[in-house]
Amino acid sequence: MADTATYTDKGKPFERDMNYLPDRILAGSTPADPLEAEYGANPDAPVWPVEPGRYRLVAAKACPWANRAIIVRTLLGLEDVISLGLPGPTHDARSWAFDLDPDGVDPVLGIELLQEAYFNRVPDYERGITVPAIVETDTKKVVTNDFPWITHDLFFEWRDHHRPDAPDLWPEDCREEMESVMKRVFTEVNNGVYRCGFAGSQETYEAAYERLFDALDWLEERLTDRRYLMGDSITEADVRLFTTLARFDPVYHGHFKCNRNKLSEMPALWGYARDLFQTPGFGETIDFDQIKQHYYVVHTDINPTGIVPQGPDLSGWLTPHGRG
Structure with missing residues (x-):
């Protein structure tokens, strides 16, 4: 995640920008979790299908919000279902960068900056370029960067692809x-x-x-x-x-x-x-x-x-x- 507030906002408390691309990756046309209305899901959010190999999770190890998604993907055994791109720990005002990869290019997406995937989706995207982000590998477009829903949906919507002994992260x-x-x-x-x-x-x-x-x-x-x-x-x-x-x-x-x-x-x-x-x-x-x-x-x-x-x-x- 990129935090846009700065230390020099004199007198103001920190406020996190929680406006993200609200798209969801769902196993069906409707969410599987009956309590989703209480969780604040956007019922009008665009829906993408669960499809192994279609998406890449871009998540920097440095970022605590992205780190969540890396852990959940591992616990559920989704490593062979959703690939993982790892930007480096530092970035400039533009974007997280794939500077840990050879030649500074993500080997699957073929891009140097995560910003490119955001612009592929929204050419005039003006908000922060945040991680975690799920990117469609063929189009190189960001699908969603809504971090609380990313881990939620990895559990509820990708169940058919969990490893057999995956933990129940949301016990009913x-x-x-x-x-x-x-x-x-x-x-x-x-x-x-x-x-x-x-x-x-x-x-x-x-x-x-x-x-x-x-x-x-x-x-x-x-x-x-x-x-x-x-x-x-x-x-x-x-x-x-x-x-x-x-x-x-x-x-x-x-x-x-x-x-x-x-x-x-x-x-x-x-x-x-x-x-x-x-x-x-x-x-x-x-x-x-x-x-x-x-x-x-x-x-x-x-x-x-x-x-x-x-x-x-x-x-x-x-x-x-x-x-x-």
Whole structure:
């Protein structure tokens, strides 16, 4: 995702632009999830068919929102069904770039900048060029960049292509509670760290800081007597929280001034984060070097020198978590 608010918006709290290409990739003509009306789905959004090999997920490892999609694709076993393009961690004002690939060109789409796929779809596209994005490989057009729906639909709409032992990321018996938990995680934690980092005044920063750590304290308490957010099994809620926790000590603690304490100083959350990191599908999607390069190099308003810190020591992620 590209964050368009800047540190110099004096006096203003950070507001995320949540307007995305609303298209959906569905197995049928109508959504499969009966609670979708409550989730805020656009009933008039264009519909594309589920078709193995037709689409490419473009998702930078540096970005927490894109990281979600990489994890869900892996957990569900969709690697041979939807290909994966990986832009590099840094970008200019135009677009994420495929500078990790030979000659700086995505080997499937044949483009240097993700912006090209957006312009193929909307020639005068004026919003941010964001990841994750799903691109149709033949036309090289972006289908959707609506990140909450991308992972939702990978679960509900691509079920016929999941691996046999894929986890139930949206268990029906706790889905309504899970929606409430995910809403709080998004507004107060996923977006809360950005609210701190891009605060335009001391007042807005302090208000954001209090909200963030109130939510982290709530999560610390919730995870003290349960292994995962919804109980004994990994769900979409865990995926959504994990990508922020993985970036907390390397980036958000210092770069975004979320520094009441480190993640590693909150016993339940730190054990929970390590538990997920050591679970297949999670840790191998995390590249701490790319994460630090992205935030410290791209956010020039916050870090004008572009210096990327050497620390912190990240070896603790592989230590026993004791939550089996």
